[in-house]
Amino acid sequence: MKDKKPMKSVFKAGAITSEFIGNSIYKHQTKTSIGAHNIFLGQVRADDIKGKTVSAIEYTAYEDMANQKFHEVRESAFEKFDLTCMHIYHSLGTVKAGEICLFVFVSSPRRKVVFEALEFIVEAIKADVPVFGKEIFEDESHQWKLNS
Amino acid sequence: MLITIKYFGQIAEVTQKEEEQLEVSKGSVSGLLNTLNTKYSDLKNKDFQIAQNQELVDLDTELTGAEIALLPPFAGG
Numbered sequence: 001m002k003d004k005k006p007m008k009s010v011f012k013a014g015a016i017t018s019e020f021i022g023n024s025i026y027k028h029q030t031k032t033s034i035g036a037h038n039i040f041l042g043q044v045r046a047d048d049i050k051g052k053t054v055s056a057i058e059y060t061a062y063e064d065m066a067n068q069k070f071h072e073v074r075e076s077a078f079e080k081f082d083l084t085c086m087h088i089y090h091s092l093g094t095v096k097a098g099e100i101c102l103f104v105f106v107s108s109p110r111r112k113v114v115f116e117a118l119e120f121i122v123e124a125i126k127a128d129v130p131v132f133g134k135e136i137f138e139d140e141s142h143q144w145k146l147n148s
Numbered sequence: 149m150l151i152t153i154k155y156f157g158q159i160a161e162v163t164q165k166e167e168e169q170l171e172v173s174k175g176s177v178s179g180l181l182n183t184l185n186t187k188y189s190d191l192k193n194k195d196f197q198i199a200q201n202q203e204l205v206d207l208d209t210e211l212t213g214a215e216i217a218l219l220p221p222f223a224g225g
Contacts, residue, residue, distance in 0.1 A: 042225040061224075062156055062217050065202035090224060102225045122225065130199070130217075131224030132157035144158045145223035 015099035042102030
């Protein structure tokens, strides 16, 4: 059975913890039709920009549209790939360098599907979802992050 | 008609607000953009897309009265 839940918010306040990620994996032990999981973790990079180092990213979003777009990404991934379930979490607010800001988790009976599905989902999130990132430097100045 | 306009990220830095309501005459998105460019002169130096009712639109799209949002480059993930 596919885990198609109604729309819920993808956003979490602050960083996504390794406890949360570990617990998500644990919860799938009861879903024994699954043979392969694949996980993407986006981590805030301490970029060095013109001699200044990024210490954190402060995320904001056009939340209604973003949740709608996350939902569309989810629907099209279920349509394209034989997935048993899929979970997406994205941070809002401040996430320090080295912490996790995006957690995508896909599961399927077979491994090939999860490799393809994960890339599709992450690229779609980066391209289509209105999330904005303010890169905060150690001296508290900032610049706006661009996805490359 | 009265339209709610939302600003995000570096666009909100230019407008100094995250949201406002403006009385706008009927027409296309480009008409509204002209109004905003006059009101906020730094806007023309910024890169952004426009959404109406949470869908991206182009300048020729007719205003419906639904919520408009000015969205700077996406940076999710």
